[in-house]
Amino acid sequence: MNRVECRRLEERIEALLDGELADAEQAALVRHIGSCEKCAAVRAGAKRLHAALAAEKRPEPLRPVWAAVGDRFDRAIGPRASTAFRLAATFAAAAGIILGLFIGSLTGPSAAGNEGTWSDIGSTLGAESGTSLDEIYLSGFDGESS
Amino acid sequence: MTDDELMERIARGDAGAARILVERWERPVFAFVERMVGSREEAQDLSQEVFLRVCASARRYDRKGRFRSWLFRIAGNLARTSLRRRKILRWVPFRPEIHDRKGGGARPDDGVEREEERSRVRAALERLPARQRQAVLLRRFEEMSYREIASTMKISVAAVESLLQRAMKALRAELSGNGEAG
Known part of the structure:
Protein backbone atom coordinates (compact mmCIF):
# COMPACT_ATOMS: atom_id res chain seq x y z
CA MET A 1 0.00 0.00 0.00
CA ASN A 2 1.30 3.44 -0.95
CA ARG A 3 -0.44 6.04 1.16
CA VAL A 4 0.36 8.92 -1.18
CA GLU A 5 -1.01 7.03 -4.16
CA CYS A 6 -4.04 5.84 -2.17
CA ARG A 7 -4.84 9.39 -1.17
CA ARG A 8 -4.44 10.63 -4.74
CA LEU A 9 -6.71 7.87 -5.99
CA GLU A 10 -9.30 8.78 -3.37
CA GLU A 11 -9.18 12.41 -4.51
CA ARG A 12 -9.24 11.74 -8.22
CA ILE A 13 -11.26 8.59 -8.68
CA GLU A 14 -14.12 10.40 -10.45
CA ALA A 15 -11.79 12.19 -12.85
CA LEU A 16 -10.06 8.85 -13.49
CA LEU A 17 -13.31 7.06 -14.34
CA ASP A 18 -14.54 10.03 -16.37
CA GLY A 19 -11.35 10.04 -18.49
CA GLU A 20 -10.49 13.58 -17.38
CA LEU A 21 -6.91 12.92 -16.27
CA ALA A 22 -3.70 13.45 -18.21
CA ASP A 23 -2.36 10.21 -19.69
CA ALA A 24 0.60 9.94 -17.32
CA GLU A 25 -1.49 10.38 -14.18
CA GLN A 26 -4.13 8.01 -15.48
CA ALA A 27 -1.51 5.33 -16.15
CA ALA A 28 0.08 5.80 -12.71
CA LEU A 29 -3.25 5.46 -10.90
CA VAL A 30 -4.29 2.43 -12.93
CA ARG A 31 -0.95 0.79 -12.09
CA HIS A 32 -1.48 1.56 -8.43
CA ILE A 33 -5.00 0.10 -8.43
CA GLY A 34 -3.54 -3.10 -9.85
CA SER A 35 -1.39 -3.51 -6.73
CA CYS A 36 -3.70 -2.11 -4.02
CA GLU A 37 -6.81 -3.96 -2.87
CA LYS A 38 -8.19 -0.98 -0.98
CA CYS A 39 -8.05 1.27 -4.04
CA ALA A 40 -9.45 -1.47 -6.25
CA ALA A 41 -12.42 -1.55 -3.86
CA VAL A 42 -12.77 2.23 -4.08
CA ARG A 43 -12.87 1.98 -7.87
CA ALA A 44 -15.39 -0.86 -7.73
CA GLY A 45 -17.62 1.21 -5.42
CA ALA A 46 -17.42 4.22 -7.71
CA LYS A 47 -18.27 2.10 -10.75
CA ARG A 48 -21.22 0.58 -8.91
CA LEU A 49 -22.54 4.04 -8.11
CA HIS A 50 -22.17 5.10 -11.75
CA ALA A 51 -24.15 2.02 -12.79
CA ALA A 52 -26.87 2.76 -10.22
CA LEU A 53 -27.19 6.31 -11.50
CA ALA A 54 -27.23 5.13 -15.11
CA ALA A 55 -30.13 2.81 -14.23
CA GLU A 56 -32.23 5.75 -13.04
CA LYS A 57 -35.21 6.26 -15.32
CA ARG A 58 -35.51 9.69 -16.82
CA PRO A 59 -38.59 11.54 -15.53
CA GLU A 60 -40.82 12.66 -18.38
CA PRO A 61 -42.71 15.96 -18.63
CA LEU A 62 -46.29 15.82 -17.35
CA ARG A 63 -47.49 17.72 -20.43
CA PRO A 64 -45.82 18.89 -23.63
CA VAL A 65 -43.94 22.04 -22.65
CA TRP A 66 -44.70 23.75 -25.95
CA ALA A 67 -48.42 23.81 -25.12
CA ALA A 68 -47.77 26.46 -22.49
CA VAL A 69 -44.77 28.14 -24.12
CA GLY A 70 -46.51 28.49 -27.50
CA ASP A 71 -49.37 30.46 -25.95
CA ARG A 72 -46.91 32.94 -24.48
CA PHE A 73 -44.35 32.97 -27.29
CA ASP A 74 -45.62 36.19 -28.91
CA ARG A 75 -45.53 37.97 -25.59
CA ALA A 76 -42.05 36.63 -24.84
CA ILE A 77 -40.50 37.47 -28.17
CA GLY A 78 -42.81 40.15 -29.59
CA PRO A 79 -42.83 43.00 -27.12
CA ARG A 80 -39.18 43.79 -27.53
CA ALA A 81 -39.60 44.75 -31.17
CA SER A 82 -42.73 46.76 -30.55
CA THR A 83 -41.25 48.35 -27.42
CA ALA A 84 -38.20 49.44 -29.37
CA PHE A 85 -40.47 50.80 -32.08
CA ARG A 86 -42.63 52.61 -29.54
CA LEU A 87 -39.62 54.12 -27.83
CA ALA A 88 -38.22 55.34 -31.15
CA ALA A 89 -41.60 56.78 -32.09
CA THR A 90 -41.91 58.46 -28.69
CA PHE A 91 -38.49 60.05 -28.95
CA ALA A 92 -39.23 61.22 -32.50
CA ALA A 93 -42.55 62.72 -31.41
CA ALA A 94 -40.98 64.40 -28.37
CA ALA A 95 -38.17 65.81 -30.49
CA GLY A 96 -40.71 67.13 -33.00
CA ILE A 97 -42.77 68.81 -30.28
CA ILE A 98 -39.73 70.39 -28.63
CA LEU A 99 -38.48 71.63 -31.98
CA GLY A 100 -41.93 73.02 -32.73
CA LEU A 101 -42.06 74.78 -29.36
CA PHE A 102 -38.61 76.19 -29.88
CA ILE A 103 -39.55 77.59 -33.29
CA GLY A 104 -42.85 78.81 -31.88
CA SER A 105 -41.10 80.64 -29.05
CA LEU A 106 -38.95 82.42 -31.60
CA THR A 107 -41.86 83.46 -33.80
CA GLY A 108 -44.93 83.46 -31.48
CA PRO A 109 -46.54 86.68 -30.10
CA SER A 110 -46.23 85.84 -26.35
CA ALA A 111 -45.43 83.11 -23.83
CA ALA A 112 -49.11 83.01 -22.78
CA GLY A 113 -49.95 81.38 -26.07
CA ASN A 114 -47.96 78.34 -25.03
CA GLU A 115 -49.84 77.58 -21.80
CA GLY A 116 -50.37 73.89 -21.21
CA THR A 117 -47.62 72.89 -23.56
CA TRP A 118 -45.62 70.83 -21.06
CA SER A 119 -48.64 68.88 -19.86
CA ASP A 120 -49.44 68.17 -23.49
CA ILE A 121 -45.96 66.76 -23.94
CA GLY A 122 -46.37 64.66 -20.79
CA SER A 123 -49.64 63.13 -21.93
CA THR A 124 -48.21 62.48 -25.38
CA LEU A 125 -45.23 60.64 -23.91
CA GLY A 126 -47.44 58.70 -21.48
CA ALA A 127 -49.78 57.56 -24.22
CA GLU A 128 -47.02 56.51 -26.55
CA SER A 129 -44.80 54.73 -24.07
CA GLY A 130 -47.52 52.79 -22.25
CA THR A 131 -45.31 49.75 -21.65
CA SER A 132 -46.74 46.95 -19.54
CA LEU A 133 -44.82 45.42 -16.62
CA ASP A 134 -44.57 42.14 -18.47
CA GLU A 135 -42.90 43.83 -21.40
CA ILE A 136 -40.40 45.51 -19.13
CA TYR A 137 -39.66 42.19 -17.39
CA LEU A 138 -39.11 40.26 -20.59
CA SER A 139 -37.22 42.96 -22.42
CA GLY A 140 -34.84 43.40 -19.50
CA PHE A 141 -34.09 39.74 -19.02
CA ASP A 142 -30.57 38.58 -19.80
CA GLY A 143 -31.19 34.87 -19.68
CA GLU A 144 -29.97 34.24 -16.16
CA SER A 145 -31.35 34.61 -12.72
CA SER A 146 -29.42 35.63 -9.67
CA MET B 1 -31.10 22.61 -38.27
CA THR B 2 -28.69 23.43 -35.44
CA ASP B 3 -29.71 24.99 -32.15
CA ASP B 4 -27.89 28.18 -33.09
CA GLU B 5 -29.80 28.41 -36.37
CA LEU B 6 -33.07 27.89 -34.53
CA MET B 7 -32.13 30.62 -32.07
CA GLU B 8 -31.48 32.99 -34.96
CA ARG B 9 -34.96 32.28 -36.31
CA ILE B 10 -36.55 32.68 -32.89
CA ALA B 11 -34.88 36.08 -32.62
CA ARG B 12 -36.77 37.02 -35.79
CA GLY B 13 -40.05 35.91 -34.20
CA ASP B 14 -40.35 32.47 -35.79
CA ALA B 15 -42.67 30.48 -33.52
CA VAL B 33 -35.05 20.35 -13.29
CA GLU B 34 -37.14 17.57 -11.76
CA ARG B 35 -34.05 15.96 -10.30
CA MET B 36 -32.90 19.33 -9.00
CA VAL B 37 -36.14 20.35 -7.26
CA GLY B 38 -37.70 16.92 -6.62
CA SER B 39 -41.20 17.92 -7.69
CA ARG B 40 -42.82 17.07 -11.02
CA GLU B 41 -45.36 19.89 -11.01
CA GLU B 42 -42.73 22.44 -10.06
CA ALA B 43 -40.41 21.03 -12.71
CA GLN B 44 -43.15 21.42 -15.31
CA ASP B 45 -43.62 25.10 -14.43
CA LEU B 46 -39.87 25.73 -14.28
CA SER B 47 -39.30 24.02 -17.64
CA GLN B 48 -41.84 26.32 -19.24
CA GLU B 49 -40.11 29.28 -17.64
CA VAL B 50 -36.73 28.10 -18.95
CA PHE B 51 -37.99 28.08 -22.54
CA LEU B 52 -39.82 31.39 -22.21
CA ARG B 53 -36.57 32.93 -21.04
CA VAL B 54 -34.71 31.30 -23.91
CA CYS B 55 -37.18 32.87 -26.37
CA ALA B 56 -37.15 36.25 -24.63
CA SER B 57 -33.34 36.29 -24.73
CA ALA B 58 -32.98 35.03 -28.30
CA ARG B 59 -31.89 38.41 -29.68
CA ARG B 60 -29.04 38.58 -27.20
CA TYR B 61 -27.99 34.95 -27.54
CA ASP B 62 -24.30 34.69 -28.40
CA ARG B 63 -23.91 32.12 -31.17
CA LYS B 64 -20.89 30.01 -30.31
CA GLY B 65 -22.31 26.53 -30.58
CA ARG B 66 -22.68 26.39 -26.82
CA PHE B 67 -26.45 26.36 -26.69
CA ARG B 68 -26.63 23.38 -24.34
CA SER B 69 -24.41 25.07 -21.74
CA TRP B 70 -26.46 28.23 -21.95
CA LEU B 71 -29.76 26.34 -21.73
CA PHE B 72 -28.72 24.33 -18.69
CA ARG B 73 -27.29 27.43 -17.05
CA ILE B 74 -30.71 29.03 -17.24
CA ALA B 75 -32.34 25.82 -16.00
CA GLY B 76 -29.85 25.45 -13.15
CA ASN B 77 -30.23 29.05 -12.06
CA LEU B 78 -34.01 28.79 -12.04
CA ALA B 79 -33.93 25.52 -10.13
CA ARG B 80 -31.51 26.85 -7.51
CA THR B 81 -33.56 30.03 -7.14
CA SER B 82 -36.62 27.87 -6.59
CA LEU B 83 -34.81 25.80 -3.97
CA ARG B 84 -33.62 28.92 -2.18
CA ARG B 85 -37.14 30.32 -2.16
CA ARG B 86 -38.43 27.06 -0.74
CA LYS B 87 -35.78 27.15 1.97
CA ILE B 88 -36.64 30.72 2.85
CA LEU B 89 -40.31 29.82 3.10
CA ARG B 90 -39.32 26.84 5.29
CA TRP B 91 -41.30 24.40 3.26
CA VAL B 92 -41.00 20.75 4.15
CA PRO B 93 -38.49 19.22 1.71
CA PHE B 94 -40.19 17.35 -1.08
CA ARG B 95 -39.68 13.58 -0.91
CA PRO B 96 -40.18 12.12 -4.39
CA GLU B 97 -40.10 8.55 -3.14
CA ILE B 98 -43.31 9.10 -1.17
CA HIS B 99 -45.07 11.10 -3.89
CA ASP B 100 -46.61 10.03 -7.13
CA ARG B 101 -43.84 9.47 -9.65
CA LYS B 102 -45.60 8.53 -12.85
CA GLY B 103 -43.00 7.18 -15.23
CA GLY B 104 -40.35 7.17 -12.52
CA GLY B 105 -41.52 4.34 -10.32
CA ALA B 106 -40.78 0.66 -10.22
CA ARG B 107 -41.42 -1.58 -13.19
CA PRO B 108 -43.26 -4.80 -12.46
CA ASP B 109 -40.22 -6.89 -13.41
CA ASP B 110 -37.78 -4.92 -11.28
CA GLY B 111 -36.02 -6.75 -8.51
CA VAL B 112 -36.88 -5.42 -5.05
CA GLU B 113 -33.23 -4.97 -4.25
CA ARG B 114 -32.58 -2.93 -7.38
CA GLU B 115 -35.56 -0.72 -6.71
CA GLU B 116 -34.39 -0.22 -3.14
CA GLU B 117 -31.00 0.80 -4.41
CA ARG B 118 -32.60 3.23 -6.87
CA SER B 119 -34.67 4.69 -4.11
CA ARG B 120 -31.58 5.15 -1.95
CA VAL B 121 -29.72 6.78 -4.83
CA ARG B 122 -32.61 9.19 -5.44
CA ALA B 123 -32.85 10.07 -1.76
CA ALA B 124 -29.08 10.50 -1.47
CA LEU B 125 -29.01 12.72 -4.57
CA GLU B 126 -31.71 14.86 -3.03
CA ARG B 127 -29.68 15.37 0.13
CA LEU B 128 -26.67 16.74 -1.73
CA PRO B 129 -26.07 20.50 -1.66
CA ALA B 130 -27.66 22.07 -4.75
CA ARG B 131 -24.42 22.85 -6.57
CA GLN B 132 -23.03 19.36 -6.02
CA ARG B 133 -26.30 17.88 -7.23
CA GLN B 134 -26.24 20.14 -10.29
CA ALA B 135 -22.72 19.01 -11.18
CA VAL B 136 -23.64 15.33 -10.75
CA LEU B 137 -26.76 15.66 -12.92
CA LEU B 138 -24.87 17.44 -15.69
CA ARG B 139 -22.09 14.84 -15.64
CA MET B 144 -21.21 16.76 -20.15
CA SER B 145 -17.43 16.98 -20.01
CA TYR B 146 -15.88 18.76 -17.03
CA ARG B 147 -15.11 21.70 -19.32
CA GLU B 148 -18.73 21.95 -20.44
CA ILE B 149 -19.98 21.72 -16.87
CA ALA B 150 -17.53 24.49 -15.94
CA SER B 151 -18.92 26.65 -18.72
CA THR B 152 -22.50 25.88 -17.69
CA MET B 153 -21.96 26.60 -14.01
CA LYS B 154 -19.49 29.44 -14.63
CA ILE B 155 -16.81 27.87 -12.43
CA SER B 156 -13.35 26.43 -13.10
CA VAL B 157 -12.70 22.87 -14.27
CA ALA B 158 -10.89 22.22 -10.97
CA ALA B 159 -13.99 23.38 -9.08
CA VAL B 160 -16.11 20.99 -11.15
CA GLU B 161 -13.86 18.09 -10.24
CA SER B 162 -13.99 19.09 -6.59
CA LEU B 163 -17.81 19.30 -6.60
CA LEU B 164 -18.10 15.93 -8.32
CA GLN B 165 -15.55 14.27 -6.08
CA ARG B 166 -17.28 15.41 -2.88
CA ALA B 167 -20.73 14.58 -4.22
CA MET B 168 -19.84 11.10 -5.42
CA LYS B 169 -17.97 10.32 -2.22
CA ALA B 170 -21.07 11.26 -0.22
CA LEU B 171 -23.26 9.17 -2.52
CA ARG B 172 -20.94 6.17 -2.24
CA ALA B 173 -21.07 6.45 1.53
CA GLU B 174 -24.88 6.57 1.44
CA LEU B 175 -25.04 3.53 -0.81
CA SER B 176 -22.59 1.54 1.25
CA GLY B 177 -24.72 2.35 4.28
CA ASN B 178 -22.19 4.08 6.49
CA GLY B 179 -23.64 7.57 5.89
CA GLU B 180 -20.23 9.18 5.85
CA ALA B 181 -20.43 12.47 3.99
CA GLY B 182 -17.48 13.83 2.09
Whole structure:
Protein backbone atom coordinates (compact mmCIF):
# COMPACT_ATOMS: atom_id res chain seq x y z
CA MET A 1 0.00 0.00 0.00
CA ASN A 2 1.30 3.44 -0.95
CA ARG A 3 -0.44 6.04 1.16
CA VAL A 4 0.36 8.92 -1.18
CA GLU A 5 -1.01 7.03 -4.16
CA CYS A 6 -4.04 5.84 -2.17
CA ARG A 7 -4.84 9.39 -1.17
CA ARG A 8 -4.44 10.63 -4.74
CA LEU A 9 -6.71 7.87 -5.99
CA GLU A 10 -9.30 8.78 -3.37
CA GLU A 11 -9.18 12.41 -4.51
CA ARG A 12 -9.24 11.74 -8.22
CA ILE A 13 -11.26 8.59 -8.68
CA GLU A 14 -14.12 10.40 -10.45
CA ALA A 15 -11.79 12.19 -12.85
CA LEU A 16 -10.06 8.85 -13.49
CA LEU A 17 -13.31 7.06 -14.34
CA ASP A 18 -14.54 10.03 -16.37
CA GLY A 19 -11.35 10.04 -18.49
CA GLU A 20 -10.49 13.58 -17.38
CA LEU A 21 -6.91 12.92 -16.27
CA ALA A 22 -3.70 13.45 -18.21
CA ASP A 23 -2.36 10.21 -19.69
CA ALA A 24 0.60 9.94 -17.32
CA GLU A 25 -1.49 10.38 -14.18
CA GLN A 26 -4.13 8.01 -15.48
CA ALA A 27 -1.51 5.33 -16.15
CA ALA A 28 0.08 5.80 -12.71
CA LEU A 29 -3.25 5.46 -10.90
CA VAL A 30 -4.29 2.43 -12.93
CA ARG A 31 -0.95 0.79 -12.09
CA HIS A 32 -1.48 1.56 -8.43
CA ILE A 33 -5.00 0.10 -8.43
CA GLY A 34 -3.54 -3.10 -9.85
CA SER A 35 -1.39 -3.51 -6.73
CA CYS A 36 -3.70 -2.11 -4.02
CA GLU A 37 -6.81 -3.96 -2.87
CA LYS A 38 -8.19 -0.98 -0.98
CA CYS A 39 -8.05 1.27 -4.04
CA ALA A 40 -9.45 -1.47 -6.25
CA ALA A 41 -12.42 -1.55 -3.86
CA VAL A 42 -12.77 2.23 -4.08
CA ARG A 43 -12.87 1.98 -7.87
CA ALA A 44 -15.39 -0.86 -7.73
CA GLY A 45 -17.62 1.21 -5.42
CA ALA A 46 -17.42 4.22 -7.71
CA LYS A 47 -18.27 2.10 -10.75
CA ARG A 48 -21.22 0.58 -8.91
CA LEU A 49 -22.54 4.04 -8.11
CA HIS A 50 -22.17 5.10 -11.75
CA ALA A 51 -24.15 2.02 -12.79
CA ALA A 52 -26.87 2.76 -10.22
CA LEU A 53 -27.19 6.31 -11.50
CA ALA A 54 -27.23 5.13 -15.11
CA ALA A 55 -30.13 2.81 -14.23
CA GLU A 56 -32.23 5.75 -13.04
CA LYS A 57 -35.21 6.26 -15.32
CA ARG A 58 -35.51 9.69 -16.82
CA PRO A 59 -38.59 11.54 -15.53
CA GLU A 60 -40.82 12.66 -18.38
CA PRO A 61 -42.71 15.96 -18.63
CA LEU A 62 -46.29 15.82 -17.35
CA ARG A 63 -47.49 17.72 -20.43
CA PRO A 64 -45.82 18.89 -23.63
CA VAL A 65 -43.94 22.04 -22.65
CA TRP A 66 -44.70 23.75 -25.95
CA ALA A 67 -48.42 23.81 -25.12
CA ALA A 68 -47.77 26.46 -22.49
CA VAL A 69 -44.77 28.14 -24.12
CA GLY A 70 -46.51 28.49 -27.50
CA ASP A 71 -49.37 30.46 -25.95
CA ARG A 72 -46.91 32.94 -24.48
CA PHE A 73 -44.35 32.97 -27.29
CA ASP A 74 -45.62 36.19 -28.91
CA ARG A 75 -45.53 37.97 -25.59
CA ALA A 76 -42.05 36.63 -24.84
CA ILE A 77 -40.50 37.47 -28.17
CA GLY A 78 -42.81 40.15 -29.59
CA PRO A 79 -42.83 43.00 -27.12
CA ARG A 80 -39.18 43.79 -27.53
CA ALA A 81 -39.60 44.75 -31.17
CA SER A 82 -42.73 46.76 -30.55
CA THR A 83 -41.25 48.35 -27.42
CA ALA A 84 -38.20 49.44 -29.37
CA PHE A 85 -40.47 50.80 -32.08
CA ARG A 86 -42.63 52.61 -29.54
CA LEU A 87 -39.62 54.12 -27.83
CA ALA A 88 -38.22 55.34 -31.15
CA ALA A 89 -41.60 56.78 -32.09
CA THR A 90 -41.91 58.46 -28.69
CA PHE A 91 -38.49 60.05 -28.95
CA ALA A 92 -39.23 61.22 -32.50
CA ALA A 93 -42.55 62.72 -31.41
CA ALA A 94 -40.98 64.40 -28.37
CA ALA A 95 -38.17 65.81 -30.49
CA GLY A 96 -40.71 67.13 -33.00
CA ILE A 97 -42.77 68.81 -30.28
CA ILE A 98 -39.73 70.39 -28.63
CA LEU A 99 -38.48 71.63 -31.98
CA GLY A 100 -41.93 73.02 -32.73
CA LEU A 101 -42.06 74.78 -29.36
CA PHE A 102 -38.61 76.19 -29.88
CA ILE A 103 -39.55 77.59 -33.29
CA GLY A 104 -42.85 78.81 -31.88
CA SER A 105 -41.10 80.64 -29.05
CA LEU A 106 -38.95 82.42 -31.60
CA THR A 107 -41.86 83.46 -33.80
CA GLY A 108 -44.93 83.46 -31.48
CA PRO A 109 -46.54 86.68 -30.10
CA SER A 110 -46.23 85.84 -26.35
CA ALA A 111 -45.43 83.11 -23.83
CA ALA A 112 -49.11 83.01 -22.78
CA GLY A 113 -49.95 81.38 -26.07
CA ASN A 114 -47.96 78.34 -25.03
CA GLU A 115 -49.84 77.58 -21.80
CA GLY A 116 -50.37 73.89 -21.21
CA THR A 117 -47.62 72.89 -23.56
CA TRP A 118 -45.62 70.83 -21.06
CA SER A 119 -48.64 68.88 -19.86
CA ASP A 120 -49.44 68.17 -23.49
CA ILE A 121 -45.96 66.76 -23.94
CA GLY A 122 -46.37 64.66 -20.79
CA SER A 123 -49.64 63.13 -21.93
CA THR A 124 -48.21 62.48 -25.38
CA LEU A 125 -45.23 60.64 -23.91
CA GLY A 126 -47.44 58.70 -21.48
CA ALA A 127 -49.78 57.56 -24.22
CA GLU A 128 -47.02 56.51 -26.55
CA SER A 129 -44.80 54.73 -24.07
CA GLY A 130 -47.52 52.79 -22.25
CA THR A 131 -45.31 49.75 -21.65
CA SER A 132 -46.74 46.95 -19.54
CA LEU A 133 -44.82 45.42 -16.62
CA ASP A 134 -44.57 42.14 -18.47
CA GLU A 135 -42.90 43.83 -21.40
CA ILE A 136 -40.40 45.51 -19.13
CA TYR A 137 -39.66 42.19 -17.39
CA LEU A 138 -39.11 40.26 -20.59
CA SER A 139 -37.22 42.96 -22.42
CA GLY A 140 -34.84 43.40 -19.50
CA PHE A 141 -34.09 39.74 -19.02
CA ASP A 142 -30.57 38.58 -19.80
CA GLY A 143 -31.19 34.87 -19.68
CA GLU A 144 -29.97 34.24 -16.16
CA SER A 145 -31.35 34.61 -12.72
CA SER A 146 -29.42 35.63 -9.67
CA MET B 1 -31.10 22.61 -38.27
CA THR B 2 -28.69 23.43 -35.44
CA ASP B 3 -29.71 24.99 -32.15
CA ASP B 4 -27.89 28.18 -33.09
CA GLU B 5 -29.80 28.41 -36.37
CA LEU B 6 -33.07 27.89 -34.53
CA MET B 7 -32.13 30.62 -32.07
CA GLU B 8 -31.48 32.99 -34.96
CA ARG B 9 -34.96 32.28 -36.31
CA ILE B 10 -36.55 32.68 -32.89
CA ALA B 11 -34.88 36.08 -32.62
CA ARG B 12 -36.77 37.02 -35.79
CA GLY B 13 -40.05 35.91 -34.20
CA ASP B 14 -40.35 32.47 -35.79
CA ALA B 15 -42.67 30.48 -33.52
CA GLY B 16 -42.14 27.32 -35.59
CA ALA B 17 -38.42 27.40 -34.80
CA ALA B 18 -39.22 27.88 -31.11
CA ARG B 19 -41.47 24.87 -31.17
CA ILE B 20 -38.75 22.69 -32.74
CA LEU B 21 -36.24 23.86 -30.13
CA VAL B 22 -38.63 23.28 -27.23
CA GLU B 23 -39.57 19.81 -28.45
CA ARG B 24 -35.90 18.95 -28.97
CA TRP B 25 -34.88 19.92 -25.44
CA GLU B 26 -37.98 19.64 -23.22
CA ARG B 27 -37.26 16.11 -22.00
CA PRO B 28 -33.66 16.64 -20.85
CA VAL B 29 -34.53 20.03 -19.36
CA PHE B 30 -37.54 18.64 -17.52
CA ALA B 31 -35.55 15.66 -16.22
CA PHE B 32 -32.72 17.90 -15.03
CA VAL B 33 -35.05 20.35 -13.29
CA GLU B 34 -37.14 17.57 -11.76
CA ARG B 35 -34.05 15.96 -10.30
CA MET B 36 -32.90 19.33 -9.00
CA VAL B 37 -36.14 20.35 -7.26
CA GLY B 38 -37.70 16.92 -6.62
CA SER B 39 -41.20 17.92 -7.69
CA ARG B 40 -42.82 17.07 -11.02
CA GLU B 41 -45.36 19.89 -11.01
CA GLU B 42 -42.73 22.44 -10.06
CA ALA B 43 -40.41 21.03 -12.71
CA GLN B 44 -43.15 21.42 -15.31
CA ASP B 45 -43.62 25.10 -14.43
CA LEU B 46 -39.87 25.73 -14.28
CA SER B 47 -39.30 24.02 -17.64
CA GLN B 48 -41.84 26.32 -19.24
CA GLU B 49 -40.11 29.28 -17.64
CA VAL B 50 -36.73 28.10 -18.95
CA PHE B 51 -37.99 28.08 -22.54
CA LEU B 52 -39.82 31.39 -22.21
CA ARG B 53 -36.57 32.93 -21.04
CA VAL B 54 -34.71 31.30 -23.91
CA CYS B 55 -37.18 32.87 -26.37
CA ALA B 56 -37.15 36.25 -24.63
CA SER B 57 -33.34 36.29 -24.73
CA ALA B 58 -32.98 35.03 -28.30
CA ARG B 59 -31.89 38.41 -29.68
CA ARG B 60 -29.04 38.58 -27.20
CA TYR B 61 -27.99 34.95 -27.54
CA ASP B 62 -24.30 34.69 -28.40
CA ARG B 63 -23.91 32.12 -31.17
CA LYS B 64 -20.89 30.01 -30.31
CA GLY B 65 -22.31 26.53 -30.58
CA ARG B 66 -22.68 26.39 -26.82
CA PHE B 67 -26.45 26.36 -26.69
CA ARG B 68 -26.63 23.38 -24.34
CA SER B 69 -24.41 25.07 -21.74
CA TRP B 70 -26.46 28.23 -21.95
CA LEU B 71 -29.76 26.34 -21.73
CA PHE B 72 -28.72 24.33 -18.69
CA ARG B 73 -27.29 27.43 -17.05
CA ILE B 74 -30.71 29.03 -17.24
CA ALA B 75 -32.34 25.82 -16.00
CA GLY B 76 -29.85 25.45 -13.15
CA ASN B 77 -30.23 29.05 -12.06
CA LEU B 78 -34.01 28.79 -12.04
CA ALA B 79 -33.93 25.52 -10.13
CA ARG B 80 -31.51 26.85 -7.51
CA THR B 81 -33.56 30.03 -7.14
CA SER B 82 -36.62 27.87 -6.59
CA LEU B 83 -34.81 25.80 -3.97
CA ARG B 84 -33.62 28.92 -2.18
CA ARG B 85 -37.14 30.32 -2.16
CA ARG B 86 -38.43 27.06 -0.74
CA LYS B 87 -35.78 27.15 1.97
CA ILE B 88 -36.64 30.72 2.85
CA LEU B 89 -40.31 29.82 3.10
CA ARG B 90 -39.32 26.84 5.29
CA TRP B 91 -41.30 24.40 3.26
CA VAL B 92 -41.00 20.75 4.15
CA PRO B 93 -38.49 19.22 1.71
CA PHE B 94 -40.19 17.35 -1.08
CA ARG B 95 -39.68 13.58 -0.91
CA PRO B 96 -40.18 12.12 -4.39
CA GLU B 97 -40.10 8.55 -3.14
CA ILE B 98 -43.31 9.10 -1.17
CA HIS B 99 -45.07 11.10 -3.89
CA ASP B 100 -46.61 10.03 -7.13
CA ARG B 101 -43.84 9.47 -9.65
CA LYS B 102 -45.60 8.53 -12.85
CA GLY B 103 -43.00 7.18 -15.23
CA GLY B 104 -40.35 7.17 -12.52
CA GLY B 105 -41.52 4.34 -10.32
CA ALA B 106 -40.78 0.66 -10.22
CA ARG B 107 -41.42 -1.58 -13.19
CA PRO B 108 -43.26 -4.80 -12.46
CA ASP B 109 -40.22 -6.89 -13.41
CA ASP B 110 -37.78 -4.92 -11.28
CA GLY B 111 -36.02 -6.75 -8.51
CA VAL B 112 -36.88 -5.42 -5.05
CA GLU B 113 -33.23 -4.97 -4.25
CA ARG B 114 -32.58 -2.93 -7.38
CA GLU B 115 -35.56 -0.72 -6.71
CA GLU B 116 -34.39 -0.22 -3.14
CA GLU B 117 -31.00 0.80 -4.41
CA ARG B 118 -32.60 3.23 -6.87
CA SER B 119 -34.67 4.69 -4.11
CA ARG B 120 -31.58 5.15 -1.95
CA VAL B 121 -29.72 6.78 -4.83
CA ARG B 122 -32.61 9.19 -5.44
CA ALA B 123 -32.85 10.07 -1.76
CA ALA B 124 -29.08 10.50 -1.47
CA LEU B 125 -29.01 12.72 -4.57
CA GLU B 126 -31.71 14.86 -3.03
CA ARG B 127 -29.68 15.37 0.13
CA LEU B 128 -26.67 16.74 -1.73
CA PRO B 129 -26.07 20.50 -1.66
CA ALA B 130 -27.66 22.07 -4.75
CA ARG B 131 -24.42 22.85 -6.57
CA GLN B 132 -23.03 19.36 -6.02
CA ARG B 133 -26.30 17.88 -7.23
CA GLN B 134 -26.24 20.14 -10.29
CA ALA B 135 -22.72 19.01 -11.18
CA VAL B 136 -23.64 15.33 -10.75
CA LEU B 137 -26.76 15.66 -12.92
CA LEU B 138 -24.87 17.44 -15.69
CA ARG B 139 -22.09 14.84 -15.64
CA ARG B 140 -23.96 11.59 -15.10
CA PHE B 141 -27.24 12.28 -16.90
CA GLU B 142 -26.34 14.90 -19.51
CA GLU B 143 -22.89 13.38 -19.99
CA MET B 144 -21.21 16.76 -20.15
CA SER B 145 -17.43 16.98 -20.01
CA TYR B 146 -15.88 18.76 -17.03
CA ARG B 147 -15.11 21.70 -19.32
CA GLU B 148 -18.73 21.95 -20.44
CA ILE B 149 -19.98 21.72 -16.87
CA ALA B 150 -17.53 24.49 -15.94
CA SER B 151 -18.92 26.65 -18.72
CA THR B 152 -22.50 25.88 -17.69
CA MET B 153 -21.96 26.60 -14.01
CA LYS B 154 -19.49 29.44 -14.63
CA ILE B 155 -16.81 27.87 -12.43
CA SER B 156 -13.35 26.43 -13.10
CA VAL B 157 -12.70 22.87 -14.27
CA ALA B 158 -10.89 22.22 -10.97
CA ALA B 159 -13.99 23.38 -9.08
CA VAL B 160 -16.11 20.99 -11.15
CA GLU B 161 -13.86 18.09 -10.24
CA SER B 162 -13.99 19.09 -6.59
CA LEU B 163 -17.81 19.30 -6.60
CA LEU B 164 -18.10 15.93 -8.32
CA GLN B 165 -15.55 14.27 -6.08
CA ARG B 166 -17.28 15.41 -2.88
CA ALA B 167 -20.73 14.58 -4.22
CA MET B 168 -19.84 11.10 -5.42
CA LYS B 169 -17.97 10.32 -2.22
CA ALA B 170 -21.07 11.26 -0.22
CA LEU B 171 -23.26 9.17 -2.52
CA ARG B 172 -20.94 6.17 -2.24
CA ALA B 173 -21.07 6.45 1.53
CA GLU B 174 -24.88 6.57 1.44
CA LEU B 175 -25.04 3.53 -0.81
CA SER B 176 -22.59 1.54 1.25
CA GLY B 177 -24.72 2.35 4.28
CA ASN B 178 -22.19 4.08 6.49
CA GLY B 179 -23.64 7.57 5.89
CA GLU B 180 -20.23 9.18 5.85
CA ALA B 181 -20.43 12.47 3.99
CA GLY B 182 -17.48 13.83 2.09
